[in-house]
Amino acid sequence: AEQNRELRERLMQLKKERNAIILAHYYQRDEIQEVADFRGDSFLLAQKAAETDADVIVFCGVHFMGESAKILAPNKTVIIPDERAGCPMADMVNVDGLRKLKAQHPNAKVVTYINSSAEIKAETDICCTSANAVRVVNSVDSDEIIWVPDKNLGHYVQQKTDKKMIIWEGYCNTHDMLTVKDVEEMKAKYPNAQFVVHPECRPEVVELGDFVGSTTAIIKYCKESDCQEFIVGTEDGTGYQLRLDSPNKTFHFATKYLVCPNMKVNNLKKLVKCLETMQPQIYVPEDVADKARLSLERMLQVK
Ligand code: 13P
Ligand code: SF4
Secondary structure (H helix, E strand, O other): OHHHHHHHHHHHHHHHHHOEEEEEEOOOOHHHHOOOOEEEOHHHHHHHHHHOOOOEEEEEOOHHHHHHHHHHOOOOEEEOOOOOOOOOOHHHOOHHHHHHHHHHOOOOEEEEEOOOOHHHHOOOOEEEOOOOHHHHHHHOOOOEEEEEOEHHHHHHHHOOOOOEEEEOOEOOHHHHOOOHHHHHHHHHHOOOOEEEEOOOOOHHHHOOOOEEOOHHHHHHHHHHOOOOEEEEEOOHHHHHHHHHHOOOOEEEEOOOOOOOOOHHHOOHHHHHHHHHHOOOEOOOOHHHHHHHHHHHHHHHHOO
16 A cells, blocks of 8 residues: 555656646556546547647557557657557457458448557548447448447447448457356346446347446446446446445446456556656557548547
């Protein structure tokens, strides 16, 4: 605790010196969420990165999030606590594969989940997050959509839109691990609890949800609901904001495996160190960034 106090003091000092802003995803460790200027889901954090007038953005999340921040704020310095924090789902789609699919479906528009590399975004018509996926797909002026990379979110969106979606086979290792059996056992154990679930989970698991949404949407739902007890079907870091917003409610994570190891690579010590050394920095080649930026800016304009 003493060490963390010293780290936090050093952090505040560095933040001032560098004119930096700290953004943290809800899946980050508590010790990082505690010191962030903004906590949020992928959508809010992309918005904050685009809007900030700080000189430095410290992005506590996984690599694609830092990349999106750099693309949206090309004149800012974007640093991350550890460049090994990647997203396995983002790595499940490659440019060659996507180009092949585009050649096979020349009339389709490409909608890409923000959990993807800058190179994939550069091949994309419009990005989305789990918070706006249905709205984004419906906003596209084509009846045919190529959807990458998350098959589970893709399946969820397909149920809510009339457009024909050609869905890539990627998935999130962490959310995809949750099974119907896990959820049914928890429901039997906590019969008064509602099940709130992220659409990165398997379709048959999402189907069991009393509420389905992005991390922000789940947190908001739990806060506003009359229900006092929840089974949570998303990454365990969301517990920080859930308990902060609803201190008198009870939250049971659906399994103890709902932990994204990449998100947990970052810690307070590395956060302080990256502001000290200004490394590692995110770099995106200009031609890639210019194309990718269009797809992200289009997303930010969808109401
Ligand atoms: P959201 O916070 O946008 O719901 O994203 C979930 C996720 O898996 C991010 O990696
Ligand atoms: Fe990627 Fe899943 Fe981790 Fe999010 S939770 S960063 S989608 S692996």
